[in-house]
Amino acid sequence: MDKPLAGRVAVVAGASRTIGWGSAVELAAAGAYVYAVGRTLSPGTGEAKGSLTETLADIRAAGGDGAAVACDCTDDAALGELFARVQAEKDRLDVLVNSVFSATTLAPTIGKRFWETPAGLWRDVVDVGAGSAYLASRRAAPLLMETARREGRTTLIVNVSGRAALKYRYNVVYGVGKAATERLTRDMALDLEGENVAVVSIWPNGAPKDPKETSRYSGRAATALAIDPDVASVSGRYFWSAELGEKHGFTDEFGNPHEVPALEDFFAR
Numbered sequence: 001m002d003k004p005l006a007g008r009v010a011v012v013a014g015a016s017r018t019i020g021w022g023s024a025v026e027l028a029a030a031g032a033y034v035y036a037v038g039r040t041l042s043p044g045t046g047e048a049k050g051s052l053t054e055t056l057a058d059i060r061a062a063g064g065d066g067a068a069v070a071c072d073c074t075d076d077a078a079l080g081e082l083f084a085r086v087q088a089e090k091d092r093l094d095v096l097v098n099s100v101f102s103a104t105t106l107a108p109t110i111g112k113r114f115w116e117t118p119a120g121l122w123r124d125v126v127d128v129g130a131g132s133a134y135l136a137s138r139r140a141a142p143l144l145m146e147t148a149r150r151e152g153r154t155t156l157i158v159n160v161s162g163r164a165a166l167k168y169r170y171n172v173v174y175g176v177g178k179a180a181t182e183r184l185t186r187d188m189a190l191d192l193e194g195e196n197v198a199v200v201s202i203w204p205n206g207a208p209k210d211p212k213e214t215s216r217y218s219g220r221a222a223t224a225l226a227i228d229p230d231v232a233s234v235s236g237r238y239f240w241s242a243e244l245g246e247k248h249g250f251t252d253e254f255g256n257p258h259e260v261p262a263l264e265d266f267f268a269r
Contacts, residue, residue: 003031028064
């Protein structure tokens with residue numbers, strides 16, 4: 001089996017479920033050693049189904065390898081320890097995927113106006129989502145730069161964002177969180193110019209048609225970026241997962257391709 005990422009190392013933040021899980025499994029299947037990171041280590045102990053232990057089992061079932069690391073990605077000191085461990089154990093970092101998000105907190109607030117949502121929603125969406133992406137990227141950047149210099153190859157940060165970065169979706173705070181993440185992508189790419197580290201956003205779940213995009217499909221989008229030798233040329237940009245599927249020729253795990261949506265189709269009001 002082809003392993004285009006053999007010998008490389010990835011950290012996936014938010015790997016216990018959904019797109020973080022899918023990214024961890026797909027990066028590992030492509031040959032990367034994956035540090036699967038999140039708060040929920042064991043099954044049945046988190047706010048939703050999924051755990052790092054289960055993710056690691058899925059990684060190994062896909063023919064990959066990695067480690068499950070319990071870490072609160074909003075805790076800068078804990079992230080410092082995580083990346084110190086990666087450096088001590090592997091002395092390299094090729095890919096960081098930022099996919100931390102509290103979907104269970106968001107769900108009851110969908111469709112509510114900003115004064116109807118709890119004050120804590122800001123913390124749960126903006127601080128946990130965009131904030132953790134900033135903190136993890138800040139800690140990862142030195143090792144990503146060092147690896148890029150030593151290997152003569154572009155390393156990568158992937159941020160999971162979405163169409164709410166541009167237009168209203170779900171509620172005000174959700175849009176602010178996605179817009180903040182998108183701005184992180186664009187501005188971190190500027191700071192990293194000349195360092196051979198690319199930063200790219202992926203937008204999942206584009207066309208609202210069957211079959212629905214799977215988490216592993218989005219994971220394949222992140223993996224395609226990690227494999228692409230020309231990823232530096234798209235640093236600072238965002239892509240629908242389906243755009244990357246069309247460009248790189250991948251389907252979901254069931255063999256289904258997905259259509260690239262038109263942005264304006266989603267926001268008529």
